[in-house]
Amino acid sequence: MPLRDILGQPQVTGALRRALTQGRLHHALLLHGPDGVGKRACAMAxxxxxxxxxxxxxxxxxxxxxxxxxxxxxxxxxxxxxxxxFDPALRALHPDLHIVERGLNDSGQLRKKIVVEQMREMQTAVRYVAYEGGRRVIYIEDVDLMEDSAANAFLKTLEEPAEGVHFLLTTRNLAGVLETVVSRCQAVRFAPLPTHVVAALARRHPKGAALSDEAAQTLARLSGGSIGLALHWLEADLAPADGAQSWERALSAFVLSQVRALDGGTATGSSPQALLRAWEALKPYASPKDDAELRRLLYLLSAWYRDVMVLMHDPDAPGALLTYPALRAEAGARALQLTFAQVRWRLQALQDAERDLFERVGGNRALTLDALALYLAGLDAAVGAPLYPAAQAAQGAL
Ligand SMILES: [Zn+2]
Known part of the structure; x- marks a missing residue:
């Protein structure tokens, strides 16, 4: 697929073609930006x-x-x-193109780092004479994920560029790339894809072919402008075993069922039933093997509270500001029952839970989920104060 067919990155594709046409191409380009926005596709083109x-x-x-x-x-x-x-199914060899990816280890899992042997192979490839066209291309994916010895070997090659060799490097984490590597490259930033591009790409997926405009917007917002994440959401198993449901109806039904179980209490108080319901609803996520589903749930709930907040601010807010325009009536009703501070605290509680569950080493899963249930069930209103110290700080900032 040539650069002219790449969707959603006109600045990047225009700049690359201009640099080449005008003969002022840097020999090492560092393509950086979030996952799923077309870095690999652009490098291939x-x-x-x-x-x-x-x-x-x-x-x-x-x-x-x-x-x-x-x-x-x-x-x-x-x-x-x-x-x-570049096709992962073929991985065909090319005399003038050398591809370095993390690859699989002996047990078939993606390696955490690029290893030094891969850099040695790359250095050998650089020494060959170009086979056709006079140029050679070295593509390195996730250049921030290299063992130290691999990074040192790479740096040497980058410092003494051979004639006609072009480096195309990608990373989702620019801050994780060695400063000495960054300073020898020209950085090319990839922005999140605009909503209409995510929608257009998602519609090419079998499950996305019949997306309504509203559903496409929900998908684009949930995915934060990443087609990779959009496909993840499309493929997520949200439907309650009813294959006939469309993606948007399955998502709406799932979000509503979780909200009804977890989002309890009102501005004036809560009930023990609401808390029991919330505990019950979080029980299926008790084991670390449910991490992917739990992370997805926290994300969907955060988007719900953001919608409630938007409607609290303006009940007639345009649909484009909402993640779930299809649930406007439900979120609008909730906006009338909660205070602004309560919604802030719940968003904070979801964020804290995500950090404690997935980032902190040695966090207590059961305690974190219990506290989250307390929060979402509205016990903060019962005690008249936020339950988390972090949320107290957020309250102070209001
Ligand atoms: Zn050609």
């Missing part, structure tokens, strides 16, 4: 342009800055070989 045997001047869109710039033909033998080398 740009590798095609670098190695294409028939690059063609083609018009750019207004978003890309207009004018006419070179792009890969997309059909020559070289373009096809690049596409096959």
């Amino acid at each position: 740009f590798a095609q342009l670098l190695l294409c045997t028939r690059p063609t001047p083609l018009p750019l869109s207004a978003e890309e800055g207009g004018g006419e710039l070179l792009d890969a033909c997309g059909t020559c033998g070289a373009c096809g070989r690049v596409a096959r080398a």
